[in-house]
Amino acid sequence: MHSDRAPLGLKIAAAAGLLFLHLPILLIFAYAFTTEEKSFQWPPPGLTLKWFAVTWNRPDVWEALALSVKVASISTVIALILGSLCAAAVSRTRFFGRETISLLVILPIALPGVVTGIALRSAFSIADIPFSTWTIVLGHATFCVVIVYNNAVARFRRTSGSLVEASMDLGANLFQTLRHVILPNIATALVVGGMLAFALSFDEVIVTTFTAGQQQTLPIWMLEELVRPRERPVTNVVAMVVVLVTMLPILGAYYLTRGTDTVAGQGK
Amino acid sequence: MSVVSTTDLPRRDGVTMRLSDTLWRRPTLLLVLLLLPPVLWLGIIYLGSLFALLLQSFFSIDHFSGLINYEFTLRTYAELFTPANFDIIVRTVTMAACTTLASAVIAFPIAYYAARYAKGRWRAVFYLGIMMPLWSSYLVKIYAWKLILAKEGILTWALEGLHLNWLLDAYLSLPVVGGNSLSVSTTGTFIVFVYVWMPFMILPTQAALERVPASMLEASGDLGARPGQTFRHVLFPLALPGIVAGSIFTFSLTLGDYIIPQIIGTSRLFIGQAVYQHQGIAGNIPLAAAFAVVPIVIMGLYLYIARRMGAFDAL
């Protein structure tokens, strides 16, 4: 048994697995440049950049994008606050019901989105809440909390609890400790958690369909367009842009957590 | 006139200092303050909604006007167990189980390679290689597959180029898994499910594998086990909590999805579609709610078992 060289079979299986994961996405990228606009003809009869200009001039795309950005931003902020509070409480002390809290936080992603979606919708209809940006945010923030929570808890676990004590020992009260020790130490974890939460919210469609009413976030716009296309390549351009835009926070998260033992983006 | 040196006066603490002192003296108060916002949010908004959902499932619908009849009844649950609806549950759970199994099989080598052999630059490549598909747009992925699997899609095009069409045709002529083309077959649905949810299996598996010390494998070899035996008796059991943790996602996500089977599949419903259609299309919210209770119950059981297998630490 050789510890530093992988068996050939394993190499092939891993490479095949990664290929399987990547080829289909690249396909959509190719279609964003096709000259053919009605159907998906493979291989594309020709390539053009005109669809980027067309997309730029479509107001409905901008509206959907604006809504998505707004929802993702607000949800991220809420998730950051709730997630880090929860992580602080859970990692600070062992208290009765700790496990229950962790379970409560994990539940919104452990249960299928369709459940979360229809549950929120039932609640809205019972409480007579009309659909608005806020109804979308309610749903998104709920399942984004866990992303921030996971990242923050991992960081808290790694930062020794004695740092807080050391700070108080050196004369800093709770708030000074928060400002000078706790925040600087969990900052990158929070940034990473926030980025991942943003990316998750930005791409969410399953819960959103239930909580959006007639509003269109970008993924919902895409779903609509993919089914009932006006200009198919426009959809592909948007799809490509969405992939690239979600990738940015992920890359950022990667660079921020590089070299640490927690991998960013776990438990989407 | 008397002169009082300010330093002789007891130091007057500011508000934050006094608050800080109070919180130090009452750690429970601090804990409560920390927990209150998240618990209120999740408790009221999320659990409250689940409760509302549960409540809805005990109502019924007037079948002609489509309006909800707000009276407690178990009729809706009875409807859940009519053969047609029960089929949906069985079909979905079977699909979720198959997806989970296949994901585990495909994810394992990737996770194992990433955990044990990928070093330096390759580590980064693997990391990004796993994260990109995980986070890239869900809809984009599904549509990419529709293009691939359609009868006149890319797969056919590629197989035509290789003169392997007969292979696909032979497969499609099989009962149950086959169909007119892959995009309208159970196999197609299965492939896309695996594709979309499999990345969720890799990370927990990888995390679990990273925690298996190399000495564990060496010890097994040292005691006479061939690589295959080491896998069966040591590596796999030790990675299992991670796989189970990953399976929580693959299973749950498959259980609730309604977009994939609608776009690629045989028109036979899955639970997610049933929920979606009864709610959105048929307006039968009680039945949709009752359907939604099914994954809650299944996932409840699943989480319970997973926790006993120690999968939560691997999340």
Next chain:
Amino acid sequence: SLAQMTEIGEGEGALSIVAWAGYVERGETDPNFDWVTGFEEATGCMVSVKTANTSDEMVALMNEGGFDLVTASGDASLRMIAGNRVQPINVDLVPSWSTVDDRLKDAPWHTVDGTHYGVPYMWGPNVLMYNTEVFAEAPTSWNVVFEETTLGDGESNAGRVQAYDGPIHIADAAMYLMYHQPDLGITDPYELTQDQYNAALDLLRVQRGLVSRYWHDAFIQIDDFKNEGMAASGSWPFQVNLLQADGVPVASVIPQEGATGWADTTMLHADSEHPNCAYMWFEHQLASNLQSDLSVWFGAVPSVPAACSDGRGMQTQEGCDANGLDQFDKIRFWKTPVANCESQDECVPYYRWVSDYIGVIGGR
């Protein structure tokens, strides 16, 4: 019940409509077909459209609320009237009401006890669409989608036909049986006794073996005819037109058994927030180029016969005739099956259709 409007005031600036795909076009799919922009300019009522794919979805959307108008087919309209989701229409406030086809003015799917609940929009048949490369000659019977046969190109129809993903498709089966098994005694495909109903379901189970995917969205059906090698399916003239425009070799026919069809009515939500705009729309839908252009666009028949020939839009008399203007009596219009039906003692009600059709598609 609800009071109807007595006068039309200022427009409220907005109007939201639940409509079938292709019903409310503003030139986005094809710049030549636009009957919304003009309305918006004239009235200031900005139109937003929510597309629904089935009658059930329309009912659900209207029950949910937040919309003003719905282009309901006969199988949805009575349900909404019964559920008090829509309000009576004061036809006196619609000047062009008199131009409506007489056969539609008091049609039972929007008139209850003499009260009108809607303004007729358009009607048409559910045609049999087929691929002209597979069928050298137009098929004469619906059997190509109901029973396994060998098609013109020498291959079986299995896997190459589609059917509508809505419970109302049971009526198509009943209509087919009405012709081929007269001893069942079916007189109305929407009014079926238990035995007749069972026979229809049996036929649909046979069809399940042939259909690999049911269509419930016009555009998905268009995709499937382009990319999945479909040979025949029940369809709307709309898809036939669009496919033909894209150069796909398809055509349509009304086979010997006849056809089901739809006669749609624009209905006003009971809690509509923009009733004035809605009444302006009623007038617009009857008086403008809408009737004419829509009937071309969708391949259907206008509710205002004059629209066929008076040149307000693209439609011509020949077009109207081709789309079935004279076949009104042959078409079995969609309506909601109820238990206490007129033609028989007791019929299978709609909610059973819903669950049983899910079962049939699921393989039961």
Next chain:
Amino acid sequence: MSAVNFDHVSRHFGEVKAVDGVSLDIPEGEFFAMLGPSGSGKTTCLRLIAGFERPTSGKIAIFGEQVADLPPYKRHVNTVFQDYALFPHLNVIDNVAYGLMIAGQGRKARHAAAEQALEMVRLSGYGTRRPSELSGGQRQRVALARALVNKPRVLLLDEPLGALDLKLREQMQEELKGLQRQLGITFVFVTHDQGEALSMADRVAVFNEGRIIQVGAPEDIYFRPEVPFVADFVGSSNVLPPATVARLTGHEVTAAIRPERVRLAETGPLTATVTGLSFLGLSTRVSLMADGTRMTALLPQDAPRPAVGDKVALTWAEGDLHLMRGKA
């Protein structure tokens, strides 16, 4: 005046009595060591002084002032943590200057003071490094400087040398001792290594199960253990049961004798069988079985060595057999 005073202090965690009725008085300027096995409550005692734990019962006074309601940041006590607890986001100089920054000192003044403290621990020039770029011993010294820069009246050290290797450890022991002598601050030092406690402290408190078993000068602890636990824990004395002791001395009590005081001879008050031999370099350890009691003798390098299985007589100098209070 006493620097730290415990008056029947207890700290219970649920069922666990981490500290159980400890009374203690540490005079100003003393180097005080707390010695005891793992889990005996040493760290908890230290945390009670620092203010990270609050006593379940009893009173704690620091320089005469009751500190029950004083949070850690208001006590003139500083701690060197076992894991050093250096702030990873600050460089060395900012770590050391942290307490001064909190106290509101200007940047220049505090950096100067910190630089001075670093000099004291012989780390001048390391100010701009990150803690992660330091070796274990260097980190420990930064932690020390960070505590000392605040001029605490009591310095608490929780096994500060635990993570260092033997060589570094011996060196740091001497440095710490020297620093304490130089500054005159009260040091309270926690360790489970008896050698460390004996070599550094003025007085040692031996802990077991949350209680103090014996307090005294290192020599007292080593040569005059009051109870068998101390005899056994500190330097692995041979503990003789009362029956044997009664035969030897006439007093029916437990007695202890250190392995290095046991000599092998032709005749002597006890006879034993040699069960094992280990060459330790400095000396040879002889395992013995005498009268049903396992014993050990340490022979100097040049003494003649018996063979395994030999029967030998054991003897010792008057006064090396130390009679203890307890029977067990």
Next chain:
Amino acid sequence: MSAVNFDHVSRHFGEVKAVDGVSLDIPEGEFFAMLGPSGSGKTTCLRLIAGFERPTSGKIAIFGEQVADLPPYKRHVNTVFQDYALFPHLNVIDNVAYGLMIAGQGRKARHAAAEQALEMVRLSGYGTRRPSELSGGQRQRVALARALVNKPRVLLLDEPLGALDLKLREQMQEELKGLQRQLGITFVFVTHDQGEALSMADRVAVFNEGRIIQVGAPEDIYFRPEVPFVADFVGSSNVLPPATVARLTGHEVTAAIRPERVRLAETGPLTATVTGLSFLGLSTRVSLMADGTRMTALLPQDAPRPAVGDKVALTWAEGDLHLMRGKA
């Protein structure tokens, strides 16, 4: 016949020469210790024997058979890992029986054999526990039983006592030694603790930077180091520079003298200043500065102690000053 034979074996990792041209012969039945500082290549040597690494060059034979192409699972060699590497998902008895299960033995037979092995390490009755429910010493013994149950011809032990506390460690040292004697198996034992190596092994190899510096019986290594590295590493000898030695003896070579052999006197060949004192219980450590060289003396408990700052003379018995080969 030799149990293990290395013939100019090297193992390089890129630039790092973990093992660099080692030749070695371990006779059957020997208790062989590998001693050396961290990173000196001990573990790599052991892994070469076990088969987890393959030599970059050179030949390895086990009982005369060349093992270059033999994977670990085909070698009759078993290892006790430093971290024990017990399978956490199996209970104690299944851990011990693992090798037998792999060999295809039936459940009953292998459990009986495992139970016997557990008895040998005095753990009968612990079979149903999980490894996580055992103390460090118990785990170590389970790892031992797991290796022994396969009746290996060579047993490799990689710092198996590293994680144990002093008491347990001493006890386990004796037990291991006893077991080896009883079973007659060849033991190859890796440690960086010189006391451990000296007290247990028949022969000791001292490693540094991938090479063997000296091999010999413990007494040879301790009293007759061939080079300064060994003198310094084993027991912290005082190493005197050639200049000083030349003045004392006339030979210009490096020499070593053990701290316990240094005596303080009124007059003597060397004079020194006392720079520190530590009470170690067993003895007192005196830090000295003589002729610009740091030295240490260990005084017996009863010797009179100097004070810090005193000037003293150093003396020793003839032959305690050990002259070495090298100059540095």
